[in-house]
Amino acid sequence: MEGGGQILRISSALSAILGIPVKISNIRAGRSTPGLRPQHVTSLKLVKDLSNGVLDGDFVGSTEITFVPGDMRGGEFSVDTKTAGYSHYLQRHS
Numbered sequence: 577m578e579g580g581g582q583i584l585r586i587s588s589a590l591s592a593i594l595g596i597p598v599k600i601s602n603i604r605a606g607r608s609t610p611g612l613r614p615q616h617v618t619s620l621k622l623v624k625d626l627s628n629g630v631l632d633g634d635f636v637g638s639t640e641i642t643f644v645p646g647d648m649r650g651g652e653f654s655v656d657t658k659t660a661g662y663s664h665y666l667q668r669h670s
Contacts, residue, residue: 580603581604581613581615584600584612584616584620585616585619587600588600588619588620588623591643592626592627592645592648593648595645597642597643597645598642599640599641599642600640600641602639602640603616603638603639603641604639605639610639611637611638612633612634612635612636612637612638612639612641613636614636617635617636618655618656619655620634620641620643622653623645624643625653626648626653627645627646627648627649629643629646630644631643
């Protein structure tokens with residue numbers, strides 16, 4: 577099966593919350609541009625930072641990631657997914 581962006585986001589978040597390592601393969605395998613897109617890499621790196629985890633395969637085009645969460649931590653985090661939807665949101669609500 578193909579692992580789309582939603583599966584990636586939910587799986588990595590649950591992995592961090594539950595403290596269970598996860599390996600996700602065939603990421604967006606059925607798409608015309610398979611693998612991670614910039615917004616996916618950004619969200620994975622955020623989850624990694626939130627959980628002091630270790631993340632392998634976190635680059636654009638990667639079709640497989642391995643994530644081992646650490647201890648969750650608090651703090652302020654800010655990300656820019658660099659997608660049109662997010663940029664539009666910033667312009668409308670600034």
